[in-house]
Amino acid sequence: MQLPSALLHSLHGLEGFNKESFEAVHSSAEQITSIRLNPLRQAAIQNQKSGIPWTEQGYYLESRPSFTFDPLFHAGCYYVQEASSMFLEQALRQTTDMSRPFRVLDLCAAPGGKSTHIQSLISKDSLLVSNEVIRSRAGILKDNMIKWGSANVVVTNNDPKEFARLSNYFDVIIVDAPCSGSGLFRKDPEAIAEWSENNVALCSQRQQRILADVLPALKKDGILIYSTCSYSRQEDEEIVDWLNKEFSVAPVALSVDPGWGITISDGGYRFWPDKVKGEGFFIACFQKKEGDVYVAPKIKEKVESITIKEKAIVNNWVKADGLSFIKHEDTVYAWPEILYNDFNLLLAHLRVVYSGVLAGELMREKLIPDHALAMSGLVADSVGKIELTYDDAIKYLQRKEFRLETTIRGWQIATYQGHPLGWVNILPNRINNYYPKELRILKDF
Numbered sequence: 001m002q003l004p005s006a007l008l009h010s011l012h013g014l015e016g017f018n019k020e021s022f023e024a025v026h027s028s029a030e031q032i033t034s035i036r037l038n039p040l041r042q043a044a045i046q047n048q049k050s051g052i053p054w055t056e057q058g059y060y061l062e063s064r065p066s067f068t069f070d071p072l073f074h075a076g077c078y079y080v081q082e083a084s085s086m087f088l089e090q091a092l093r094q095t096t097d098m099s100r101p102f103r104v105l106d107l108c109a110a111p112g113g114k115s116t117h118i119q120s121l122i123s124k125d126s127l128l129v130s131n132e133v134i135r136s137r138a139g140i141l142k143d144n145m146i147k148w149g150s151a152n153v154v155v156t157n158n159d160p161k162e163f164a165r166l167s168n169y170f171d172v173i174i175v176d177a178p179c180s181g182s183g184l185f186r187k188d189p190e191a192i193a194e195w196s197e198n199n200v201a202l203c204s205q206r207q208q209r210i211l212a213d214v215l216p217a218l219k220k221d222g223i224l225i226y227s228t229c230s231y232s233r234q235e236d237e238e239i240v241d242w243l244n245k246e247f248s249v250a251p252v253a254l255s256v257d258p259g260w261g262i263t264i265s266d267g268g269y270r271f272w273p274d275k276v277k278g279e280g281f282f283i284a285c286f287q288k289k290e291g292d293v294y295v296a297p298k299i300k301e302k303v304e305s306i307t308i309k310e311k312a313i314v315n316n317w318v319k320a321d322g323l324s325f326i327k328h329e330d331t332v333y334a335w336p337e338i339l340y341n342d343f344n345l346l347l348a349h350l351r352v353v354y355s356g357v358l359a360g361e362l363m364r365e366k367l368i369p370d371h372a373l374a375m376s377g378l379v380a381d382s383v384g385k386i387e388l389t390y391d392d393a394i395k396y397l398q399r400k401e402f403r404l405e406t407t408i409r410g411w412q413i414a415t416y417q418g419h420p421l422g423w424v425n426i427l428p429n430r431i432n433n434y435y436p437k438e439l440r441i442l443k444d445f
């Protein structure tokens with residue numbers, strides 16, 4: 001693996017940089033595979049080697065299995081994520097009181113690694129706004145949030161500057177910025193060809209623009225967490241310097257176990273792959289020191305509630321405790337009651353792609369349950385479940401035909417090792433497979 005000489009040259013003198021071991025780790029064939037478990041699912045995952053020390057939820061694997069052919073992957077039991085980036089957990093836990101409800105914005109969120117992690121850390125009454133500016137990537141983000149299964153999330157598709165409409169609103173903002181990507185060269189050597197000094201400079205300018213655009217949305221004393229997967233000083237420490245100089249923010253230090261191998265640099269934390277068991281990563285935390293108190297604006301109710309009759313239908317499918325149900329055309333969404341005003345406000349100000357849990361579609365006095373409901377943990381106890389074998393689970397996920405020896409009929413949640421995969425409707429002579437077409441496994445086993 002030939003690393004760009006201009007990159008190597010630019011890293012000279014940086015805290016923790018050692019050219020020989022840095023080059024050696026890129027030339028070695030070693031690949032690290034890690035996953036983060038979904039605490040809502042409690043699945044037993046094979047092949048776990050050891051825990052990742054800076055997170056309670058992450059594990060290194062012995063080897064890289066075929067995730068595509070593991071039904072538990074599709075059931076949202078775990079997320080395949082690079083280990084260093086799970087350090088976000090320390091940044092959140094050490095800067096924020098996680099036991100109380102708060103509002104967090106993950107500004108550059110697709111495909112959802114950090115957002116699913118955040119959702120596993122915050123309380124049910126907290127609000128996660130998971131945003132992605134690129135529309136197609138916002139769709140992937142939405143699918144991953146649905147798979148992870150929680151109701152306290154709103155997925156949006158907005159430009160950072162559009163968050164100025166929510167000034168002083170968020171307690172925490174995470175900017176996992178688009179960057180030149182050098183930190184992932186070991187995992188993705190093809191990215192080396194795309195690296196250039198010019199791109200580093202462009203990324204650095206874009207990072208400044210994103211931060212300046214979104215900072216007004218952070219409340220006074222709120223926490224900003226900035227991260228990249230770039231080694232370049234221009235995208236890391238220089239952004240930290242610029243933030244400290246241009247805005248009323250104060251750096252927040254984290255305590256780091258010396259055994260973790262993380263390098264403390266000027267105002268941030270560097271992950272060098274020859275020193276930590278993970279890829280290249282940089283993270284820094286700040287506290288905002290000024291801002292007005294957030295005052296909720298009066299907004300016209302944007303949403304329609306369901307009728308009492310419709311509620312009775314929905315109650316057959318959804319554990320309704322603590323939820324409000326709203327209608328958009330014929331689709332019904334479940335929103336956490338406690339977040340109703342926030343959801344409504346976000347709907348008024350942002351391009352909301354998804355909110356809460358899509359329960360289903362009302363049709364001729366019936367509810368056709370949605371895939372998202374199956375994945376949400378909100379399904380009423382009276383709804384049946386049918387356990388699939390490994391082979392049938394794969395056929396189900398491929399949307400291929402399969403047969404079940406059962407006398408059970410009607411809508412059921414298909415499960416694998418007890419974890420939901422999606423809906424089936426069992427008819428006397430066939431099984432209707434409601435796994436979403438766009439999510440199906442395309443490869444043959």
Ligand code: SAM
Pocket residue numbers: 107108109110111112113114115132133134137159160176177178179206210
């Ligand atoms: N946080 C994600 C995760 O953990 O899975 C990874 C985010 S990736 C490093 C950066 C994201 O920023 C990409 O999804 C990219 O589409 C988005 N992005 C690109 N240009 C942007 C811009 N100008 N403003 C905000 N986000 C942008």
